[in-house]
Amino acid sequence: MKPAAFEYHMPRTVEEAVAILARVAPLDGRVLAGGQTLVPAMALRLARPSHLVDINRVAGFDRLDVRDGMLEIGPCVRHAALDRSAAPGPLGRLLGLVQPHIAHHPIRTRGTFCGSLANADAASEWCLTAVALDARIEARSGRGTRSIPADAFLLGYMTTSLEPDELLVRARLPLLPDDARVGFYEYARRAGDFAQVMALVTYAVRGGVVAAPRIALGGLESRPRRMAGAEAAIVGRVPDALAFRSAADAAADALGPTEDPDYARTLATTAVLRALAAAA
Amino acid sequence: MTSVAVGDETAMRRIGVTVNGTLQAGEVSVRLTLADFLRQDLKLTGTHLGCEHGVCGACTILLDGRAVRACLLLAVQVDGHSVTTVEGLAPSATVLHPLQEAFCAHHGLQCGFCTPGMLTTLVEFLKDCPDPSAEEVRVAISGNICRCTGYDSIVEATLSAAANMRDGS
Known part of the structure; x- marks a missing residue:
């Protein structure tokens, strides 16, 4: 046997899942969704949860819907489902650009969008997407359901504001306006490996100048975040090389302390420039 | 199964899974991986185990037609599903895929x-x-x-x- 012993629970309804989690969370019980991070950690016995709450058979947890201008992603929606066809317009295009960078295909058929958010890896493509687009994350417990903005959900390395007894029951990504341009760039040392850096940008061009820019950077700090200085540097300007350069420099200027500041600066400016160029 | 550790008996589940077109029923420990179920219980040793933590790809099988890592699934999770291993790819004993x-x-x-x-x-x-x-x-x-x-x-x-x-x- 690879993992240490645990008690296994297989709830069929969200109410049952939340009730079991409330009971086992204080005993280091853990939720099992795609299992592409938790199961390897258990195989190496870095994680030894006493209880596993397997949510894969909970009715409705695999639902992926567009409703009220939002893409609603259930907790068992796999990475592979989030391709270009998952959402209309620019959001679908963006998902189609980002998703192939997540590990490898046989991981993407099992791993989940919501699981990536709950895992909060600093190099997670979906965490970057969630903060870039101001996703809302719904957490349910015996106390009710609350909706958490992505930026307040991701606290730092592998740390979220989810309470131990809260189940992430849905993530909601806003659709992008029809004139939104989207760009994504990631650098990793090997295909499918964790990102050294990644940048996600979206903006529109209205009246010849940049409007509603969002520029988010991930992989370099403890969590991905929007770079307000970079967005301010480009808004209202003609989208040319000079404007892109200002945004890239502003993003690099705003970086917190990193292990190798010169290298981090190069990665940040290059990623932002290439993501902006890809969106142009 | 010969590999059951002491105390594991309380954590056994009955599963039924279609493997290469044949329904296989068995009782498994909840902490048995699908890869070990295929290799040890069903003696289908064509599925290889390299790293056993999802990196090397040797244990990739098809679950309901889609490629997944058998080392990152628990056998209990595939109850009611359909699995194809390398042994199930060839159309017959004499004809290869x-x-x-x-x-x-x-x-x-x-x-x-x-x-x-x-x-x-x-x-x-x-x-x-x-x-x-x-x-x-x-x-x-x-x-x-x-x-x-x-x-x-x-x-x-x-x-x-x-x-x-x-x-x-």
């Missing part, structure tokens, strides 16, 4: 350790992408590590198999 034929013809396997995972990954890939470029094949197998580094011949074999399968031969 076109991809297996091409691996033989183009020296697509050396030591053979990565081959089951390569084949299962590529069977699904060629269904979705019947006329791939060499670059697309390389991306498709980027999660399968060949310790002999025989990638060139694996790519050649895949392109040849794709052409044969398009021709219906």
Whole structure:
């Protein structure tokens, strides 16, 4: 046997899942969704949860819907489902650009969008997407359901504001306006490996100048975040090389302390420039 | 099962899973991986175990037709589902799958350790992408590590198999 012993629970309804989690969370019980991070950690016995709450058979947890201008992603929606066809317009295009960078295909058929958010890896493509687009994350417990903005959900390395007894029951990504341009760039040392850096940008061009820019950077700090200085540097300007350069420099200027500041600066400016160029 | 540890008996579940077209019923420990269930309980040792933490791709199988890592699933999770292993790819005992034929013809396997995972990954890939470029094949197998580094011949074999399968031969 690879993992240490645990008690296994297989709830069929969200109410049952939340009730079991409330009971086992204080005993280091853990939720099992795609299992592409938790199961390897258990195989190496870095994680030894006493209880596993397997949510894969909970009715409705695999639902992926567009409703009220939002893409609603259930907790068992796999990475592979989030391709270009998952959402209309620019959001679908963006998902189609980002998703192939997540590990490898046989991981993407099992791993989940919501699981990536709950895992909060600093190099997670979906965490970057969630903060870039101001996703809302719904957490349910015996106390009710609350909706958490992505930026307040991701606290730092592998740390979220989810309470131990809260189940992430849905993530909601806003659709992008029809004139939104989207760009994504990631650098990793090997295909499918964790990102050294990644940048996600979206903006529109209205009246010849940049409007509603969002520029988010991930992989370099403890969590991905929007770079307000970079967005301010480009808004209202003609989208040319000079404007892109200002945004890239502003993003690099705003970086917190990193292990190798010169290298981090190069990665940040290059990623932002290439993501902006890809969106142009 | 001979590998049950003391105290595990309380954590046993009955499962039924269709493996290569045959319904297999059994009682498994909840902490048994699907890979170990296939190899130890069903004696289907064609599914290889390399890293056992999802990195090497050797244990890739098809779950309801889609490539997944058998080392990252618990056997109990596939209850009621359908699994195809490398043993289930050939249409009969005497006829190989076109991809297996091409691996033989183009020296697509050396030591053979990565081959089951390569084949299962590529069977699904060629269904979705019947006329791939060499670059697309390389991306498709980027999660399968060949310790002999025989990638060139694996790519050649895949392109040849794709052409044969398009021709219906």
